[in-house]
Amino acid sequence: MALLEIRDIVKDFDGVRAVDHCSLTVEAGTITGLIGPNGAGKTTLFNLITGFHRRTSGTILFDGRRIDGLAAHQVVARGIVRTFQIPRELKAMTVLDNLMVVPAHQAGESPWVPLLAPWRVRREERMIRSKAVEVLEFVGLADLQTELAGNLSGGQKKLLELARTLMAEPRLVLLDEPGAGVNPTLMKKLVADIEAARRDRGVTFFVIEHDMDLVMRLCDPVIVLSEGATIAEGPPAKVQTNPLVLEAYLGGLT
Amino acid sequence: MDIIGNLDYNIAFVVVAAIYAVFALGLNVHWGYAGLFNIGIAGFFALGAYTSALLTKASADPRLFEDFKFGGNLAASFEGIPVVGSLDLWFVVALLGAAAVCAVVALGIGFLTLRLRGDYLAIATLGIAESIRLVFLNEKWLANGSKGLYNIPRFLGDVVAPRNYDYLFLVVVLVVLAILYLAVERITKSPWGRVLRAIREDETTAAASGKNVFKFKLQAFILGAAIMGIGGALFAYNVRFLSPLTFDPLLATFIIWAMLMVGGSGNNKGAILGAFIVWGVWTRTQFLPRFLGEPEFRLFLIGFIIVAVMLLRPGGILGEGRKVSRPAWQQKTASPET
Numbered sequence: 001m002a003l004l005e006i007r008d009i010v011k012d013f014d015g016v017r018a019v020d021h022c023s024l025t026v027e028a029g030t031i032t033g034l035i036g037p038n039g040a041g042k043t044t045l046f047n048l049i050t051g052f053h054r055r056t057s058g059t060i061l062f063d064g065r066r067i068d069g070l071a072a073h074q075v076v077a078r079g080i081v082r083t084f085q086i087p088r089e090l091k092a093m094t095v096l097d098n099l100m101v102v103p104a105h106q107a108g109e110s111p112w113v114p115l116l117a118p119w120r121v122r123r124e125e126r127m128i129r130s131k132a133v134e135v136l137e138f139v140g141l142a143d144l145q146t147e148l149a150g151n152l153s154g155g156q157k158k159l160l161e162l163a164r165t166l167m168a169e170p171r172l173v174l175l176d177e178p179g180a181g182v183n184p185t186l187m188k189k190l191v192a193d194i195e196a197a198r199r200d201r202g203v204t205f206f207v208i209e210h211d212m213d214l215v216m217r218l219c220d221p222v223i224v225l226s227e228g229a230t231i232a233e234g235p236p237a238k239v240q241t242n243p244l245v246l247e248a249y250l251g252g253l254t
Numbered sequence: 255m256d257i258i259g260n261l262d263y264n265i266a267f268v269v270v271a272a273i274y275a276v277f278a279l280g281l282n283v284h285w286g287y288a289g290l291f292n293i294g295i296a297g298f299f300a301l302g303a304y305t306s307a308l309l310t311k312a313s314a315d316p317r318l319f320e321d322f323k324f325g326g327n328l329a330a331s332f333e334g335i336p337v338v339g340s341l342d343l344w345f346v347v348a349l350l351g352a353a354a355v356c357a358v359v360a361l362g363i364g365f366l367t368l369r370l371r372g373d374y375l376a377i378a379t380l381g382i383a384e385s386i387r388l389v390f391l392n393e394k395w396l397a398n399g400s401k402g403l404y405n406i407p408r409f410l411g412d413v414v415a416p417r418n419y420d421y422l423f424l425v426v427v428l429v430v431l432a433i434l435y436l437a438v439e440r441i442t443k444s445p446w447g448r449v450l451r452a453i454r455e456d457e458t459t460a461a462a463s464g465k466n467v468f469k470f471k472l473q474a475f476i477l478g479a480a481i482m483g484i485g486g487a488l489f490a491y492n493v494r495f496l497s498p499l500t501f502d503p504l505l506a507t508f509i510i511w512a513m514l515m516v517g518g519s520g521n522n523k524g525a526i527l528g529a530f531i532v533w534g535v536w537t538r539t540q541f542l543p544r545f546l547g548e549p550e551f552r553l554f555l556i557g558f559i560i561v562a563v564m565l566l567r568p569g570g571i572l573g574e575g576r577k578v579s580r581p582a583w584q585q586k587t588a589s590p591e592t
Contacts, residue, residue, distance in 0.1 A: 050462065052458075052461075052462075071461075071466075072461040072462060073461050073464045073465055073466045073467070076461075076462065076463065076464030077464055081462070081463075081464075082462055084458075084459075084462070088456050088458055088459040088462075089456075089459070090451070090452050090455035090456055090459060091455055091456075092451070092455055092520075092574065093448075093451055093452065093455060097448055097451070097452075100445075100448065101445075101448050101449055101451075101452045101460075101463060101465070102463045102464065104464050106445045107445075108444045108445030108446060109445045109446050109449055109470075110446065111441050111444075111446050111473055111477060113444075114440055114441055114443075114444030114445070114446060115437060115440055115441050118440065121444055121445065124445075125445070128445075164459075164463065168463065168464060
C-alpha cells in the first residue's frame with residue numbers, strides 16, 4: 001500500500017524549476033532511498049512533503065489524504081517527521097529537553113495549565129520524560145541526557161535527530177543524508193537503529209543519501225531523481241546499473 | 255547624612271528598581287524565552303501607564319482633572335464599582351486594565367509582525383512603540399496631549415498619611431513583583447516555556463517537531479506585553495505624572511534591555527537582579543563629581559558593564575544554566591536518573 005504518494009508535483013523558485021512534474025510513491029513498511037546528483041531537487045521534495053515549501057502545482061497524498069498545503073506542524077501531526085541535512089539541534093537546551101519538547105498535545109503547552117493545574121503537568125511530564133529516556137537508550141545517548149545539545153559531537157547530533165523523529169511516534173520518517181559526516185562505526189549503529197525502528201516500531205523511512213554503500217545496505221527500493229523528476233526506480237542493484245542513472249550522475253555517456 | 259532622608263531615598267530606589275524588574279520579567283518572556291527581539295518596550299510602557307491613569311477614579315478631587323475630561327468622565331461612568339469599605343479597589347482594576355489593554359494591543363501587533371524574524375521584528379516594534387507615543391501626544395482628547403496627566407490619584411491615598419505613603423507603596427510594588435515572579439516562573443518552567451525555548455533556539459526545528467510556532471510566539475508576546483502593562487501602571491502610580499516625553503527610548507526600552515542582559519537572559523531571577531544592579535548604577539552615579547555624574551558618562555558606564563558581563567559571563571550574571579526539564583515546583587525532589 002502506498003503510504004506516501006506524490007502526483008505530478010512542480011516547484012518553481014522564481015524562474016528555476018526545482019521539481020518538475022515529479023511523481024513517486026513510498027510503500028508502507030519500506031526503507032525507500034532517494035538518490036540523485038546534486039541539485040536534483042531531493043531536499044526540495046522533502047521540503048514540499050513536510051510543509052516547509054509550498055508546491056507550485058500537483059498533489060501529495062499521505063495515507064490517502066491530501067497533505068499539500070498544510071503547514072509544517074500540521075504535517076507532523078499527520079505522522080510525518082523529518083531530519084535535516086545539517087543537524088538542527090536546540091543548542092542551549094539539554095538532550096532530554098530536545099526530546100521532551102516533541103510530543104504533541106501536551107496539556108502543559110498551554111500557559112494556563114501550568115499556572116492553574118500544575119498537577120496535570122507533573123503527571124504528564126513523568127510520562128514524557130520516561131519516553132524520552134527510552135528513546136535515548138534506543139539510540140544510545142542516554143548517558144548524555146543532561147548535556148546541552150550544542151556540546152554533542154557531529155555524529156551524536158545525527159543520532160539526536162533520529163531520536164527526535166522517533167519521539168514524535170511517526171508513521172513516516174524522512175531522513176536527509178543521515179550518513180553525511182558519520183564515521184563507519186556510527187554508521188553501522190545508525191543503520192541498525194533505522195532497521196530496528198522499522199521492524200519494531202513499524203516506521204516507514206524515506207531516505208536521501210549520497211553514500212552508495214549505505215544506500216545499498218539500507219534501502220529497498222531506491223528512487224532516482226534528476227533535474228526534478230524521477231528517472232528510475234527499483235531494487236538498489238538494478239538502479240545502480242541503469243544507464244539513465246549513470247548518465248545523470250556522470251553525464252553524456254550515451 | 256540624616257538617616258530618615260537616606261531611608262526615603264532607599265525606598266524610592268527600591269520602588270523604581272522593582273518596577274523596572276517587572277519590565278525585565280516581561281522582556282524575559284519575550285527575549286529570554288521566546289527570542290522575540292522587542293525593542294519597543296516603551297510602547298507597552300506608555301500604554302500600561304496611560305491606561306491605568308485613565309482608569310483611575312478621579313474621586314479625590316475632580317478639580318485635579320479639570321484639563322483632563324476623558325479619564326475623569328470614564329471613571330465617573332464606573333462610579334460605584336469596587337469600593338470595599340475604605341479600600342479603594344480601583345487600583346486593582348487599573349492594574350488589570352493596563353495588562354488587558356496591552357494584551358489586546360499585543361495581539362493585534364503580534365498578529366501583524368510575528369511572522370517576521372529577528373531584526374525585522376525589532377524594527378517593527380520600534381516603529382510601533384513610537385506610534386503609540388505619538389498617539390498619546392497628538393490625541394489631546396485622550397490624555398491631554400503634551401501637557402500630560404498629572405496628580406494621578408494615589409492608590410489608598412486616604413488610608414495612610416501622605417508622609418508614610420511611600421512605605422505602603424513599597425509594599426504594594428514588592429507584592430506585585432513577587433506575584434508576577436512566581437507566576438512567570440511557573441509558566442515558563444513548564445512545557446510551554448520549553449516550546450518557547452525551542453523556538454528561540456531554532457524556529458525550523460520547533461516547526462519540524464510539530465509546534466505551531468506562530469501561535470506560541472503570539473502567546474509569549476501577549477503575556478510579556480501584559481506584564482509590561484502592569485509595570486507601566488505601577489510606574490504611573492509612582493510618579494503620578496505622565497507625558498508623552500516620559501517614555502523616551504533610553505529609560506523605557508534601552509535600560510530594560512541592559513538589565514536583562516546583565517542579570518541573565520532566560521532566568522527570571524536574573525531579570526530581577528539585573529534591574530536592581532543597573533538601576534543602582536544609573537541612579538547612584540548621578541552624585542559623582544564633575545563629568546562623572548553627567549548622564550552621558552553614566553550611560554557609558556552602563557554600556558561598559560554590559561560589555562564586561564558579555565565578555566566574562568556571556569549569559570548574564572545568573573544566566574539560563576542547564577535546565578533539565580522539570581517544573582519549578584518539583585525541582586528539588588529528584589536529580590536526573592540515568
